[in-house]
Amino acid sequence: MADPRVTVRMYQGLMGDCFLLRLFDANADGRNGVAAANILIDCGVLQNVPDEAARIARVTADIAAITGGHIDLLVVTHEHYDHVSGFGHARSLFLDGGLTIGTLWLAWTERAGNEQADALRKVFAQTRKAVQAGVQRIRLAGEELAGGGEGLEDFLGPQDGLAVSTAGLTVAQIIDGLKERVRPAPEDYLEPGTVRTTPGKLGLRAYVLGPPHDEDLLFRDRPSRKLGEGETYFGAWMREAFEIEQNFAPASGRSLLNMPFGSVYGHVADKPFLDEGNPGPAPEDPAAAHALWRVRQKYLDDPERMIGSAWHGAVSQLAIKLDSDTNNASLVLAFELSPGGDIMLFAADAQVGNWLSWHEQNYPADDQGTGLRVTAGELLARTTLYKVGHHGSHNATLRALGLELMTSDRLTALVPVMEELAERRRWGMPFSAMYERLVEKCRGRVLRGDRPPDPAVLAAQPDFEARIRIDPAPDAKLGPAWIEYDAS
């Protein structure tokens, strides 16, 4: 049978990932109607993006329509809100039976009963609690998380009991709901270094590149402090997450408000005390009041030296670590468009360690697992379509062992990013040095989530232009809902 023709639809305006791969019979006429096989990779929009619900609603509606209500394979890459929130927003479709889903693929990290995976999910869950306790205390003080982790809580999705937007579901609940609905077989929790064929009337071979089992590569940083005697990495991390949760907990056993000192020693509430409108003590007020007031004058004298939000740093650092470790636990798939031919690389949000691990293993060249072994380097060299990691951030596209190995002169890239929105949160997405090189390597063939393709590139490369279609009925405010590309 001839190789299928593959069209990749990237949903736009999301600041999140949602990709629909449609496989058509090469002998059929064109690419009209419902495809022979539909593969959906992630479906999410970042929390608290303006018009969050409206943005994702038109996407899920489009998916339901164009697939004819059946998805042969659903791939969920990792536990981030911007990759899974769509399943919660469109709960009736994905969780309550509106769509039929043939198979669900997840990374091995999601598999219950696997000792390493269970420990990982447990420590992630505790860390989420710690970050959310911190963010809650920060909000209680009338502030927003600062110190490098700005907005990262939005990747975590809502807290337990506080979910409103996703029909009351947290990220973990959404994934649990999908698992319950589709009931993946043990082998659907994919292991790195294996090859699977996608289910459906037509299929593609999919090389599983990550996430790795090696904890040195799985986590962003090994702990900078040395571990104590007999202490494991998970143990040390767990302890730290517990401690931070305790530090910021709204109440504790001994103190109603979890305060460090008894209330008998002199103190004042800081916000009204430091408020500009505070007139200060009158001459007849006690000397202690005047002493306190003089310290206030010193403090306010130079605003740059005030400590402001420095205390957010502990929460920020933990949020950054959780964020990148979750990203790094991404399921990464390389789809083969023809035997030994072109590759579509879906890197999810994989970061440095995940990328490095691809090269630590070889991949069976055929379904029997015998015969020749393929290296990650070869797969990268054959890559003609690259779904850029983590919205184009600085550490999710490897250089020497990544992009520089993608040597095909037909390389095209998909970047699900909204630059303006990222800028507002001070995230460098896409990261300029990487992005410039990407554009250069692709000779301009870069499709983005926030803008149409470069007209100059389209004009100069008619073959490229012929492969692209854009949502013919764009929303007046949100723009087109999708752009699609014929990968083969």
Added chain:
Amino acid sequence: MATSEKPSYDWQKHRPAPYPKPATRKLRAYAFDPQSSTDLATANINNAVISLPWEQPWEHPVTPGPCGEYIEVIDHDPASGLFYDPVDLNDPALLQEGLPASEGRPQFHQQMVYAVAMKTVRSFERALGRTIYWARELPPPTRTETVEARAEKRTEVVQRLRIYPHALRERNAYYSPDKTAILFGYFQPQDVQMGDRWVFTCLSQDIIAHETTHALLHGVHRRSVQRSNLDTLAFHEGFADIVALLQHFTMVDVLRQQIAQNAGSLRTTSLLNSLAGQFGKALGRRSGALRTALDLVQQDAQAAANASPEERARRTAATTLTDRVREAHDRGGFLVAAVFDAFVTIYERRTADLMRLARDGGLRSGDDLSPDLVGRLASEAAKIADHVLRMCVRALDYVPPVDMTFGEYLRAIITADTDLVPEDPFCYRVAFAQAFRRRGIVPEGSLSMSPDSLVWNRPDSNDLPTGQQGRGLFTNLLERLVFDNSFGQMKDEDGRPIDFSKPGGNFREINARVVRTNQINAHRWLNIDSEEDHLWERLLGVKLQSTGQLKARGERPLETVHWRTRRKDGEREPLVQIYSARVARRSGPDGQELNQLVLQVVQKRDGYFDPARQARADRGEPVEGRPDFWFRGGSTLLIDLRDGQLRHSVRKSIQTEDDARLHRQRQFEMGRDGRPELLYPHSGPQLDKEPFAMIHRG
């Protein structure tokens, strides 16, 4: 009849002689931390009383905070939403040793951070031989800088270090160069069985001393907080631990008790050679540079005891420093280990006779030492710790102004000590050189590890400018500077007279203006033209020649240093900065005296990751985009005030034949994670914002 006159009495004249001010202000603190009070073995020595000299009339009086001449404590606890009342050390109830030690009272915390930080300041200042100031990093100006030193706004002198005892809710405390402040955290360890629910980092002597030292070091070396090689921040961490460690030996009760307990040995693990006990316990992991240091010393001992030569070689290799050790605390540990090793070696040599006498008198191994012997050993240990601390601090004036390495620090220690104390009967310098070699810290370009070859080379007289014309020699510079508060007609840089005579004037404020004036005058001196600029360039390691001079000599300008166009002749000249011009007055153990001018001359050059772009930019050809990093060079000049002669020029040239140092920094900047090939580099120079916050967080 005379009316009865009341006896007149003039109350106005009733003025008793003023009471003398006390010599010292005594303040209670934990000798270690609150945890040590709950441990029976250490409870009786954990109460320390710190004596600070009473404020002088020319110093800021201590006001509620405490806020004094050098330090102000501000107790804002934003995570709790509170601001705590400041402690008033002048309250009659507190004049006698202050508040008693208490974990539960924030005002005691304020007292303790103040007392320990001030103690650290005083001992540092004494060793350095001059008044210290704090430094503050300001964000770089958006406009290109101008030549005048006064327009250089990136580091400013600060009179008072700020301390926030309860700034953070985390297992962390750090020095912020941007705020010139120490932020202390408090936290709840997961293991509540420890008894104390909250652990306060501001109640640990070691942590306070450590963080204060970061601030002191920044004040002396403003570039020390910006990384340019692996050793930069590691030196900060290591040096801060060295100071904290050596301060243990100033506490007499602790010293005697611990020496008695360990039969005179300083190598056995004890309170004396460990840092931050409670913090370490609460961490539940081993931490810090000192921990690494002690591990190294123990591994040495194991290596020595091991019979197999291969095993011995393997262990020895593990205890020497290589570029594979990257983390700042780990790396700093090697420095601490070297200094601690030197200290103990000297102590053992100097007390060998005492131990022999005791053994002759019948002391056997396992016996308790006599109280007399303990007293003598303790006083020796205290004296040597003081000597070693002074050696380590003095050396800070003998290191290059930028991009220092551990090896250069060793050379600085040896040179500074040789200059002040020419004879070395107790072999301090040999002990230092040996201890550093054992850790694999070997300076580049020094012939051997003997102390005399580690001394910085004297400037080669053949290369020296003659000073026949132009800017003249250093005596010419000295004529332009002020060396004391001469109460004469001193004017500051704006031509305003500096009035030293006004009563109640603050010495450090006035002195800061003198320092500033000297800095500016030194800069003006450096800007005087000289036909010998090519010789000066070699001596100072910076570019000085104007485009006109270069043309006359048939040379091309190095365009990546920054230039300005002169008004007088339209020629361009390179920008040079004077980081500091300070006079140090040092005294040695036997009354030796040394007065020096320490001058830091620095120049900045644009650095590029791509050598081809670098070459183009160096030639002045157009290069797209911003430079990727800043490369700095220059020298520290040590000028003897007795004869106005240059003793040393400790140099890191801005440009050399092979530009090896530029290449090294490029590799470092590109691969902060250790593997430059992994990621696409950030463009534009990276500023280390809060460099000390991150390296403590998990």
